Amino acid sequence: MVSPLESIIIEKLTEIVGGQYISTDDADLVSYSSDFMIDVFLKPDVVILPENASQIAEILKLANENNIGVTPRGAGTATHGGSIAQGGILLDLKRMNKIIEFDPVSMIAVVEPGVVYEDLNRVTGKAGLWFPIEPPSGAVCTIGGMVGNNASGLMALKYGTTKDHILALEVVLANGSIIKTGKSVLKSSSGYDLVHLFVGSEGTLGVITEITIRLIPRPMQISTAFANFQSLTDAMDAIYEIRRVLTPAGIELIDLQTQRAINEMEKEQLVPEVEALVIFEIHEFSAEGLEAQKKLIEWVAQKNNCNELNWAKNDVEREKIWNARKAATVVSVRSRTSTILGDLIVPIKHVPAIIRYIQEVAKETNLLISIVGHAADGNIHYLIPFNKNESKKAFAAADEIVYKTLELGGSVTAEHGIGIEKIKYMELEHGKHALNIMKAIKRILDPGNILNPGKIFPTEKQ
Amino acid sequence: MVSPLESIIIEKLTEIVGGQYISTDDADLVSYSSDFMIDVFLKPDVVILPENASQIAEILKLANENNIGVTPRGAGTATHGGSIAQGGILLDLKRMNKIIEFDPVSMIAVVEPGVVYEDLNRVTGKAGLWFPIEPPSGAVCTIGGMVGNNASGLMALKYGTTKDHILALEVVLANGSIIKTGKSVLKSSSGYDLVHLFVGSEGTLGVITEITIRLIPRPMQISTAFANFQSLTDAMDAIYEIRRVLTPAGIELIDLQTQRAINEMEKEQLVPEVEALVIFEIHEFSAEGLEAQKKLIEWVAQKNNCNELNWAKNDVEREKIWNARKAATVVSVRSRTSTILGDLIVPIKHVPAIIRYIQEVAKETNLLISIVGHAADGNIHYLIPFNKNESKKAFAAADEIVYKTLELGGSVTAEHGIGIEKIKYMELEHGKHALNIMKAIKRILDPGNILNPGKIFPTEKQ
Numbered sequence: 001m002v003s004p005l006e007s008i009i010i011e012k013l014t015e016i017v018g019g020q021y022i023s024t025d026d027a028d029l030v031s032y033s034s035d036f037m038i039d040v041f042l043k044p045d046v047v048i049l050p051e052n053a054s055q056i057a058e059i060l061k062l063a064n065e066n067n068i069g070v071t072p073r074g075a076g077t078a079t080h081g082g083s084i085a086q087g088g089i090l091l092d093l094k095r096m097n098k099i100i101e102f103d104p105v106s107m108i109a110v111v112e113p114g115v116v117y118e119d120l121n122r123v124t125g126k127a128g129l130w131f132p133i134e135p136p137s138g139a140v141c142t143i144g145g146m147v148g149n150n151a152s153g154l155m156a157l158k159y160g161t162t163k164d165h166i167l168a169l170e171v172v173l174a175n176g177s178i179i180k181t182g183k184s185v186l187k188s189s190s191g192y193d194l195v196h197l198f199v200g201s202e203g204t205l206g207v208i209t210e211i212t213i214r215l216i217p218r219p220m221q222i223s224t225a226f227a228n229f230q231s232l233t234d235a236m237d238a239i240y241e242i243r244r245v246l247t248p249a250g251i252e253l254i255d256l257q258t259q260r261a262i263n264e265m266e267k268e269q270l271v272p273e274v275e276a277l278v279i280f281e282i283h284e285f286s287a288e289g290l291e292a293q294k295k296l297i298e299w300v301a302q303k304n305n306c307n308e309l310n311w312a313k314n315d316v317e318r319e320k321i322w323n324a325r326k327a328a329t330v331v332s333v334r335s336r337t338s339t340i341l342g343d344l345i346v347p348i349k350h351v352p353a354i355i356r357y358i359q360e361v362a363k364e365t366n367l368l369i370s371i372v373g374h375a376a377d378g379n380i381h382y383l384i385p386f387n388k389n390e391s392k393k394a395f396a397a398a399d400e401i402v403y404k405t406l407e408l409g410g411s412v413t414a415e416h417g418i419g420i421e422k423i424k425y426m427e428l429e430h431g432k433h434a435l436n437i438m439k440a441i442k443r444i445l446d447p448g449n450i451l452n453p454g455k456i457f458p459t460e461k462q
Numbered sequence: 463m464v465s466p467l468e469s470i471i472i473e474k475l476t477e478i479v480g481g482q483y484i485s486t487d488d489a490d491l492v493s494y495s496s497d498f499m500i501d502v503f504l505k506p507d508v509v510i511l512p513e514n515a516s517q518i519a520e521i522l523k524l525a526n527e528n529n530i531g532v533t534p535r536g537a538g539t540a541t542h543g544g545s546i547a548q549g550g551i552l553l554d555l556k557r558m559n560k561i562i563e564f565d566p567v568s569m570i571a572v573v574e575p576g577v578v579y580e581d582l583n584r585v586t587g588k589a590g591l592w593f594p595i596e597p598p599s600g601a602v603c604t605i606g607g608m609v610g611n612n613a614s615g616l617m618a619l620k621y622g623t624t625k626d627h628i629l630a631l632e633v634v635l636a637n638g639s640i641i642k643t644g645k646s647v648l649k650s651s652s653g654y655d656l657v658h659l660f661v662g663s664e665g666t667l668g669v670i671t672e673i674t675i676r677l678i679p680r681p682m683q684i685s686t687a688f689a690n691f692q693s694l695t696d697a698m699d700a701i702y703e704i705r706r707v708l709t710p711a712g713i714e715l716i717d718l719q720t721q722r723a724i725n726e727m728e729k730e731q732l733v734p735e736v737e738a739l740v741i742f743e744i745h746e747f748s749a750e751g752l753e754a755q756k757k758l759i760e761w762v763a764q765k766n767n768c769n770e771l772n773w774a775k776n777d778v779e780r781e782k783i784w785n786a787r788k789a790a791t792v793v794s795v796r797s798r799t800s801t802i803l804g805d806l807i808v809p810i811k812h813v814p815a816i817i818r819y820i821q822e823v824a825k826e827t828n829l830l831i832s833i834v835g836h837a838a839d840g841n842i843h844y845l846i847p848f849n850k851n852e853s854k855k856a857f858a859a860a861d862e863i864v865y866k867t868l869e870l871g872g873s874v875t876a877e878h879g880i881g882i883e884k885i886k887y888m889e890l891e892h893g894k895h896a897l898n899i900m901k902a903i904k905r906i907l908d909p910g911n912i913l914n915p916g917k918i919f920p921t922e923k924q
Contacts, residue, residue: 103809104706105702106812107705127706150649150650150655160626160649161649164626177895180896183807183809184871185808185872185876186810186840186841187612187614187622187839187841187877188876189612189662189875189880190875190880190892191662191892191900191919192662192663192903193612193659193662194896194899194900196655196658197658199655200653201654205654217705240567243679244569244679245679245682247679286751286755289750289752289755291750292747292748293747293748293751345645345647345650346647347568347646347647348567349565349567349568350568377649378568378647378648409646410645411647411650413651414647416651417651418652426653429653430652430653431642434642434643434656438654442654444899444902456653457653
């Protein structure tokens with residue numbers, strides 16, 4: 001699969017999609033050779049932009065017969081190398097960006113994989129409906145990519161992850177057959193759940209060409225607060241106590257290292273510098289209900305030694321809070337040439353333990369590791385910016401953090417996927433037996449191993 | 463598998479579980495030969511009550527080597543024949559009823575499959591936490607059975623189904639190996655989602671021996687109302703409108719036929735006799751928030767010609783409402799010797815269409831079909847009581863209703879499972895390709911087809 005494709009293959013692919021939607025130009029290939037963060041560059045042999053499922057079926061049939069790898073790609077905002085390809089066909093799905101159906105009575109949308117997250121919500125929002133994932137990259141990331149990686153975002157605490165909203169899929173299989181699985185219904189006990197086998201499979205089991213999404217009402221009332229705690233323990237104790245009586249839309253945690261980076265960039269003290277800066281966001285149907293929740297959060301925070309808790313007074317203030325959170329990723333990495341972006345999850349009682357551990361690793365290695373996370377669901381992101389000469393040390397630190405995560409009963413990726421970067425942890429997380437079942441499922445659906453080869457696990461050729 | 467087991471097998475099984483936990487007595491076998499409703503009686507060769515996963519591993523190994531079917535069973539409250547066995551081993555899991563872990567900080571419980579639904583909630587309730595499925599059979603049904611069938615209940619609208627709360631499983635595979643899949647974390651994008659492949663697989667892929675459950679806060683405020691509408695269309699229009707701005711915990715619909723049966727049994731007019739009697743239940747954190755939701759529901763109901771809407775003033779009144787709903791199943795079947803209990807789901811916009819269709823079928827066939835359902839999520843139950851001489855007509859009517867369901871884009875079972883009864887609809891619902899994938903997955907995990915043979919689909923021997 002490393003050698004360039006024969007010209008007869010390129011000709012056939014050109015016939016399928018038309019000359020303007022295929023490229024073997026080096027400049028084009030290079031632009032598809034990386035994702036949002038991973039430090040690996042892989043160049044495909046050809047990039048194709050198909051228009052529909054039947055073109056994809058023809059492409060896969062051809063690829064399958066000729067043993068050519070096919071890697072589907074949305075916006076390329078993933079961070080673990082899941083959407084880059086060493087040779088073979090890179091399938092850019094951005095032309096498949098139609099909202100096929102929006103049914104406000106059944107509260108369902110059917111979309112092609114290339115639809116951008118926020119574009120769907122702009123349409124459904126007019127009817128007061130919402131696909132409530134809110135990934136920070138929502139302005140550009142595609143729904144197909146979100147499904148491929150089971151993405152989540154800032155509101156997962158209340159609304160769950162992508163998979164919790166996917167009801168049905170159309171999938172082109174490796175052999176070119178097109179299947180539909182699932183229905184436009186809110187629940188089912190009919191046979192095995194193939195829908196959720198495809199969700200999160202990172203394009204290794206089939207190419208998803210149609211996605212049926214369950215929508216929910218947009219919240220009528222929203223409040224967002226910054227709360228700062230001198231101590232991480234206090235902050236987490238407050239979060240645990242709040243979680244047990246109500247379910248905020250999201251609770252975010254920003255560590256001291258990140259706060260410093262934000263203030264440095266802004267050249268003013270935008271955020272206080274404390275051990276734990278917390279964002280609470282609550283969503284409610286009524287203003288009265290919102291007030292009651294705010295009071296509870298204030299009361300619990302105060303009881304747990306919160307220095308200060310301020311609710312945004314208007315949309316501008318609310319946006320400022322979220323911008324600070326979103327900036328965290330950017331500001332923390334400015335100082336170095338490369339960055340490792342971690343994405344781990346632990347049982348929520350172990351959030352303080354994993355954060356302390358990461359801080360210890362930072363201290364021991366002298367790396368500036370910053371931490372932001374969806375604290376209330378246990379999903380912690382950490383950034384390790386490093387220069388070339390620190391590379392070995394940085395990756396060793398990342399490994400240590402992942403091993404600790406597994407020791408605490410966690411998972412090596414909460415929402416970013418395995419891609420290339422985390423393959424090495426798969427057996428450690430899942431064990432030999434479960435991994436073998438996954439591999440066997442892969443072999444059923446893709447016996448020639450043409451779909452996103454080299455991702456999730458090293459699949460054997462048959 | 464139809465012939466009684468050799469005595470050497472019985473001896474070995476006795477060695478594994480001990481003499482008091484195995485029986486080949488005909489009286490015992492007969493007591494395991496039916497489920498809650500299906501009109502089929504199948505007798506196993508032996509009933510075994512294992513104590514733990516390692517005993518189950520030994521049993522499966524022995525069964526696999528000797529080609530003996532093994533059918534796991536919880537409380538036997540299912541309705542489609544999923545937990546009865548034609549010969550072979552019936553694995554009664556009721557002794558495995560330990561709550562292994564309850565972690566109120568991480569809001570997680572780990573249980574054995576034989577734990578009764580309400581028993582878990584009694585324990586977690588002391589810490590204000592809840593496994594929010596509320597199946598009507600919750601006082602007796604086991605969590606293992608709920609996982610096997612992906613059961614849901616009266617609150618699925620707000621809280622989802624069983625699968626939405628299952629984080630991890632321990633499973634004994636057909637070959638006797640024990641795997642753990644999933645983690646005690648709230649989300650993950652690590653590899654294929656095997657957890658949700660096992661959930662809803664009705665014991666055909668492995669025997670589940672440990673279940674990790676995500677808990678949520680119990681609602682602080684609850685209100686329940688009976689609302690009666692002269693017209694089904696008005697009732698559903700009100701429900702659609704409410705659904706688009708807020709999410710009640712549950713919305714139930716009781717049809718005229720059922721109301722008549724309830725009143726007849728109670729010998730007083732317990733419920734009004736209208737085309738659509740609706741139950742609304744809302745759950746909220748604060749009394750103020752609850753009031754606001756009640757007002758919205760009242761306003762929308764009134765706008766849509768609701769005759770009367772009354773909120774329960776206390777727990778006694780609330781219980782009365784739910785008892786009427788739960789009685790619906792019982793009262794509707796008293797008059798006949800057998801009953802078909804239907805469980806279908808359609809896109810919610812088609813709820814009026816499917817209800818009208820069922821009513822037409824009733825009229826044409828002269829059968830008294832009563833309808834109750836989780837109207838707001840599209841899941842409709844219907845009961846067709848019949849006498850021996852009406853059997854053919856009743857089953858034909860049930861078929862017609864299922865075909866209409868599929869025509870409307872629905873699923874043949876929302877929460878009861880396929881079992882034996884609905885095998886005949888599987889290819890029609892899923893298509894040949896998807897069904898073949900399911901069969902191939904079955905062959906990976908159970909090549910000898912020993913696990914709950916003859917359920918979900920006719921699996922071929924290899």
